[in-house]
Amino acid sequence: MIYLDYSATTPVNKEVLDTFFKVSNNYIGNPNSIHKLGVESKKLMDEATEQIANLFNILPDEVIYTSSGSESNNLAIKGICHSYPSRSKHIITTKMEHSSILETVNYMKENGYKVNYLNILENGLIDLEHLKKLLKEKPLIVTIALVNSEVGIKQPIEEIGNIIREISQTTIFHVDGTNAVGKIKINLKNIDLFSCSGHKFYGLKGIGLLIKKKHINLTPLIHGGKSTTVYRSGTPALGLIVSIAKSLRLVITNLDNQYDYVLNLNRYLIMLLNKIPEVFVNSNSYCIPHIVNISIPLIKPETIIHALEEEDIYITTQTACSKGDASLTLVAMHKSLPISETSLRISLSHLTTEKEIITFVKKLKNILNKLILKKGE
Amino acid sequence: MKKVILIKYGELTTKKGNRNLFINTLYQNIKRKLKNYEVNITKEISRMYIEFNENDLELILSKLKNIFGLHTFHVANKVSTNEQDIKNTIINMLKQEKIKTFKVKTKRSDKNFNISSVDFSKMIGSFILNNFKKLKVDVHNPELLLNIEIRQYYSYIYTNSYRGLGGYPVGTLGRGLVMLSGGIDSPVAFYLAAKRGIKLDAVYFESMPYTSLEARNKVINLCKILTNYTDNINLYIIPFTEIQEAIYKYTDNTYAITIMRRMMYRIMEKLVKKMNYQTIINGESIGQVASQTLTSLLVVNEVTNFPIIRPLACLDKLEIINISKKIGTYETSILPYEDCCTIFVPKHPVINPKLTKSKIMEEKFDYEKMINQAIEKLIIVKVNSEKIKNELL
Numbered sequence: 111m112i113y114l115d116y117s118a119t120t121p122v123n124k125e126v127l128d129t130f131f132k133v134s135n136n137y138i139g140n141p142n143s144i145h146k147l148g149v150e151s152k153k154l155m156d157e158a159t160e161q162i163a164n165l166f167n168i169l170p171d172e173v174i175y176t177s178s179g180s181e182s183n184n185l186a187i188k189g190i191c192h193s194y195p196s197r198s199k200h201i202i203t204t205k206m207e208h209s210s211i212l213e214t215v216n217y218m219k220e221n222g223y224k225v226n227y228l229n230i231l232e233n234g235l236i237d238l239e240h241l242k243k244l245l246k247e248k249p250l251i252v253t254i255a256l257v258n259s260e261v262g263i264k265q266p267i268e269e270i271g272n273i274i275r276e277i278s279q280t281t282i283f284h285v286d287g288t289n290a291v292g293k294i295k296i297n298l299k300n301i302d303l304f305s306c307s308g309h310k311f312y313g314l315k316g317i318g319l320l321i322k323k324k325h326i327n328l329t330p331l332i333h334g335g336k337s338t339t340v341y342r343s344g345t346p347a348l349g350l351i352v353s354i355a356k357s358l359r360l361v362i363t364n365l366d367n368q369y370d371y372v373l374n375l376n377r378y379l380i381m382l383l384n385k386i387p388e389v390f391v392n393s394n395s396y397c398i399p400h401i402v403n404i405s406i407p408l409i410k411p412e413t414i415i416h417a418l419e420e421e422d423i424y425i426t427t428q429t430a431c432s433k434g435d436a437s438l439t440l441v442a443m444h445k446s447l448p449i450s451e452t453s454l455r456i457s458l459s460h461l462t463t464e465k466e467i468i469t470f471v472k473k474l475k476n477i478l479n480k481l482i483l484k485k486g487e
Numbered sequence: 488m489k490k491v492i493l494i495k496y497g498e499l500t501t502k503k504g505n506r507n508l509f510i511n512t513l514y515q516n517i518k519r520k521l522k523n524y525e526v527n528i529t530k531e532i533s534r535m536y537i538e539f540n541e542n543d544l545e546l547i548l549s550k551l552k553n554i555f556g557l558h559t560f561h562v563a564n565k566v567s568t569n570e571q572d573i574k575n576t577i578i579n580m581l582k583q584e585k586i587k588t589f590k591v592k593t594k595r596s597d598k599n600f601n602i603s604s605v606d607f608s609k610m611i612g613s614f615i616l617n618n619f620k621k622l623k624v625d626v627h628n629p630e631l632l633l634n635i636e637i638r639q640y641y642s643y644i645y646t647n648s649y650r651g652l653g654g655y656p657v658g659t660l661g662r663g664l665v666m667l668s669g670g671i672d673s674p675v676a677f678y679l680a681a682k683r684g685i686k687l688d689a690v691y692f693e694s695m696p697y698t699s700l701e702a703r704n705k706v707i708n709l710c711k712i713l714t715n716y717t718d719n720i721n722l723y724i725i726p727f728t729e730i731q732e733a734i735y736k737y738t739d740n741t742y743a744i745t746i747m748r749r750m751m752y753r754i755m756e757k758l759v760k761k762m763n764y765q766t767i768i769n770g771e772s773i774g775q776v777a778s779q780t781l782t783s784l785l786v787v788n789e790v791t792n793f794p795i796i797r798p799l800a801c802l803d804k805l806e807i808i809n810i811s812k813k814i815g816t817y818e819t820s821i822l823p824y825e826d827c828c829t830i831f832v833p834k835h836p837v838i839n840p841k842l843t844k845s846k847i848m849e850e851k852f853d854y855e856k857m858i859n860q861a862i863e864k865l866i867i868v869k870v871n872s873e874k875i876k877n878e879l880l
Contacts, residue, residue: 129879133879144699144701146700149699149700149704152701153704157880158880161880352879352880355880356879356880359880
């Protein structure tokens with residue numbers, strides 16, 4: 111099998127799974143029970159939270175455990191809107207966001223909020239002049255993904271944070287870091303809220319994080335008393351919590367090496383893809399090396415995916431969460447409709463080998479030859 | 488041009504005969520705190536120098552800020568002692584500064600160097616004025632104070648200054664045992680006693696099941712924070728339940744705290760004698776609670792003639808809280824777990840207890856035997872500053 115869909119989800123690291131198994135087996139106490147078993151569980155949970163806080167250079171109190179990146183995004187946006195009803199009813203985002211942002215923002219729009227989508231430059235970066243102009247209206251939230259999930263564009267989040275601080279101190283800055291954690295270095299300075307999800311960095315599915323800086327208030331989506339924090343109730347999922355702390359440590363401590371490795375793979379892959387005349391590479395130098403987005407305008411992307419699947423090779427079209435139609439991200443980047451409608455995403459990992467890249471490109475070429483010949487008939 | 492950290496000693500310069508002991512202990516303490524960094528430490532009679540790896544500078548400075556016995560420390564440029572090298576270095580240093588006024592201060596410990604400190608300052612001052620036309624001298628309120636320390640082989644030039652904690656190096660003034668409850672006061676007493684150079688361990692009186700494991704973990708966590716300022720700490724956990732139950736059963740309720748403190752002091756005296764400590768330290772502050780009035784202290788203290796140091800005796804609660812916040816124990820101290828002092832607390836404890844009355848009540852049970860048993864059953868937890876790596880994480 112050649113798996114090239116690491117940005118959809120990653121296989122769980124064996125060490126992480128091992129931790130999950132051991133914690134689930136050995137720590138049966140509810141961290142909120144005051145007996146010995148509870149205290150032991152609480153101690154482990156606090157250690158895990160402290161480790162996460164240290165890795166992100168934040169305070170332990172600023173970590174909120176959720177079930178997923180989508181929940182974190184929902185909690186961030188709805189929680190802020192509910193907490194600051196009289197500050198402003200204005201949200202700024204982009205068309206390049208994940209559906210859990212776009213749909214949540216739409217939901218707030220139905221509830222009377224004004225939404226502005228930032229202009230995107232052809233290179234995929236946000237038009238900062240447009241941002242500056244909109245910030246003069248003192249919006250409540252600016253929400254932007256650090257790394258776009260389809261094409262891999264990395265936004266200059268630190269600069270954006272500085273601009274927001276400068277122009278509108280009352281604006282809360284949320285960053286969706288789901289596709290960034292474990293891939294690039296992250297600096298949470300000037301960011302008020304930050305979402306991510308364990309399964310994107312070799313952790314388990316079912317756990318996400320929302321980092322919320324201390325000075326920000328947040329109304330919970332799920333009420334019910336203190337779990338790990340008052341912002342998200344439910345019995346703490348200790349096994350998942352400890353496992354996300356571990357997977358985060360593993361990816362962050364190995365980040366530099368793995369980044370360089372993936373960068374080399376990425377260059378090699380793009381070099382090979384550029385040799386195929388039917389293939390257009392949409393990713394550019396502003397993209398992280400882990401994501402390579404291409405378009406093959408002559409053929410429906412689903413056809414290619416299924417043809418590759420017969421060879422036991424797995425890539426994806428757009429994102430798994432928004433099948434069909436044109437890619438909003440590519441449209442936002444001013445790409446033509448034939449390009450936007452036929453995009454494919456290949457996502458790489460430190461687990462990917464050069465051999466896999468060679469095989470993939472070879473098989474892709476064969477498939478294209480076959481399909482294009484058929485078309486010609 | 489090489490950078491070093493230059494350390495000036497605190498009060499220890501006043502200790503003539505013991506000076507070597509102080510410097511050697513400080514040297515060992517610094518070496519231990521910096522063991523995870525690539526450093527080269529050299530000690531002299533009035534200065535210590537640390538060569539370091541540029542990347543570790545911030546972390547090393549933050550460690551030095553928590554070591555007792557340092558007066559100030561400076562990141563200095565080290566050059567060979569000759570006029571030209573010193574001048575070149577100063578040019579390089581000032582190029583990076585955005586200041587308008589300066590002052591030069593020279594300290595010449597190498598009296599063979601043929602220019603006096605004052606003359607050298609003047610000379611360097613005019614040299615700077617000639618090279619940087621926009622700069623002016625301000626001897627009263629300079630934006631930049633350029634320090635030059637001229638020593639036999641090398642000279643040290645610096646413009647920065649970090650304040651150390653002062654005090655004596657931990658370990659130079661014997662060993663003491665602190666009564667640590669988990670509240671706000673006792674960790675502060677620990678810190679202040681450590682500042683006087685005493686190597687400290689701690690005692691925690693535990694009353695399971697009336698107190699919880701969380702309360703014990705809280706005390707362990709406090710010790711962990713305190714290891715930032717000292718070495719490893721031995722925490723002695725005394726099982727105190729049986730004695731407390733007996734007190735509750737046999738004595739007049741209003742005297743419960745008085746008798747409890749007398750029992751604690753008896754245990755402390757036995758412990759310090761058995762384990763060779765030279766003093767007992769606790770967080771008592773005059774008048775703070777009923778058991779800390781002067782008459783209470785008189786009755787409680789009657790059980791031992793061993794020296795008891797109460798660093799907080801004359802501080803008020805706000806002063807204590809401020810120190811506790813500064814040293815980082817406050818947030819842990821205020822976690823709401825019952826400790827042995829807060830359970831069985833009578834509504835109106837006696838403010839002026841009588842010694843005779845206390846003695847009569849104590850006669851009702853065989854406390855001597857209980858005390859010996861408690862000491863036999865004590866648990867030792869070794870707390871160190873190193874994070875124990877949890878394999879699950």
